Amino acid sequence: MKQLIDKLHKTRELEPAEFKELIENRCAELSEYLFAKARAVQIENYGNNVYIRGLIEFTNYCKNDCYYCGIRKSNSTAERYRLTKEQILQCCDTGYELGFRTYVLQGGEDGYYTDEKMVDIIQSIKNNYPDCAVTLSMGEKSFETYQAFFEAGADRYLLRHETANEEHYGRLHPHNLLLKNRIQCLSDLKKIGYQVGCGFMVGSPFQNTDCLVEDLLFIKEFNPHMVGIGPFIPHHETPFAKEKAGELELVLFLLGIVRLMLPAVLMPATTALGTIHPQGRELGILSGANVVMPNLSPTDVRGKYLLYDNKICTGDEAAECRNCLQGRIEKIGYKIAVTRGDHKSKL
Numbered sequence: 438m439k440q441l442i443d444k445l446h447k448t449r450e451l452e453p454a455e456f457k458e459l460i461e462n463r464c465a466e467l468s469e470y471l472f473a474k475a476r477a478v479q480i481e482n483y484g485n486n487v488y489i490r491g492l493i494e495f496t497n498y499c500k501n502d503c504y505y506c507g508i509r510k511s512n513s514t515a516e517r518y519r520l521t522k523e524q525i526l527q528c529c530d531t532g533y534e535l536g537f538r539t540y541v542l543q544g545g546e547d548g549y550y551t552d553e554k555m556v557d558i559i560q561s562i563k564n565n566y567p568d569c570a571v572t573l574s575m576g577e578k579s580f581e582t583y584q585a586f587f588e589a590g591a592d593r594y595l596l597r598h599e600t601a602n603e604e605h606y607g608r609l610h611p612h613n614l615l616l617k618n619r620i621q622c623l624s625d626l627k628k629i630g631y632q633v634g635c636g637f638m639v640g641s642p643f644q645n646t647d648c649l650v651e652d653l654l655f656i657k658e659f660n661p662h663m664v665g666i667g668p669f670i671p672h673h674e675t676p677f678a679k680e681k682a683g684e685l686e687l688v689l690f691l692l693g694i695v696r697l698m699l700p701a702v703l704m705p706a707t708t709a710l711g712t713i714h715p716q717g718r719e720l721g722i723l724s725g726a727n728v729v730m731p732n733l734s735p736t737d738v739r740g741k742y743l744l745y746d747n748k749i750c751t752g753d754e755a756a757e758c759r760n761c762l763q764g765r766i767e768k769i770g771y772k773i774a775v776t777r778g779d780h781k782s783k784l
């Protein structure tokens with residue numbers, strides 16, 4: 438198995454059967470071997486920097502009904518909210534003081550935010566903070582809309598593919614959502630010139646090792662700038678309420694593999710990872726991740742943006758979160774970078 442890791446390190450790829458063998462035969466010792474290499478590759482590319490992104494969850498209205506997601510439209514118990522442009526700018530202001538140079542606007546697919554409204558919000562942020570990057574994470578849009586957002590100044594876009602297996606995709610989403618459209622969106626975003634992130638949940642219902650192998654092959658082929666991988670965590674008001682959460686150790690193993698496959702990728706230690714284990718995010722960084730995305734949303738809405746149960750940091754002020762993270766990151770020998778943290782290919 439170590440030879441497979443050496444091969445992955447050297448050639449940055451493996452055959453499907455080799456990925457499968459590696460995942461199925463993983464153990465604590467092998468994981469340590471992988472993580473040491475993943476850390477070395479991360480440090481060769483970005484030093485001991487951890488990049489921070491201020492996450493602004495600007496709406497929890499969503500027209501979609503993904504079976505795993507707590508803000509799906511059928512969840513009538515969710516208390517819905519939208520942030521105004523002024524509230525969003527206020528979050529950026531707080532964030533700037535705390536050293537954030539990337540803002541991530543994340544929300545459900547909410548028709549209230551027309552292209553015109555979004556363009557205005559993006560332009561306002563870029564005018565006020567010309568040294569900051571704007572990342573969008575608001576789902577599937579047309580080529581023209583993505584283009585308009587890009588021209589308004591958006592730099593990056595996060596759109597997880599969720600699973601690269603079509604049948605599996607169909608078991609996680611209602612049938613109006615198709616994997617083929619997701620992939621079209623991802624390819625449109627890249628063509629327009631965004632730094633693009635894809636990604637998937639680990640341990641989502643019906644996922645098996647073959648699905649994970651397909652995810653890895655898809656990521657290798659698509660060659661994104663960013664990859665988001667976190668555990669699936671059930672939400673009590675969804676069809677998957679009774680399913681079990683993804684495993685920490687498998688998430689970490691996949692982070693390590695992706696670091697070796699795409700040495701310069703920007704990869705968060707996700708909030709979901711921090712939710713399933715008290716040191717989840719630190720362990721993520723020690724497995725090859727190099728980004729954290731603390732919450733900048735106003736405290737009164739944080740508890741309402743619940744994609745899954747038991748989400749961490751919903752009660753903390755932005756400043757507390759920033760300081761807490763700084764301590765945690767320094768404790769493991771890394772430092773927080775006060776820069777945009779662009780992908781190496783865009784510097």
Ligand code: 5AD
Binds near residue numbers: 507668744745
């Ligand atoms: N558990 C973990 N991650 C989730 N997401 C949505 N619902 C859940 C859940 N129950 C992830 C999806 C989405 C991202 C914003 O959050 O992968 O793309």
Ligand code: FES
Binds near residue numbers: 731750759
């Ligand atoms: Fe949010 Fe520690 S990271 S309080």
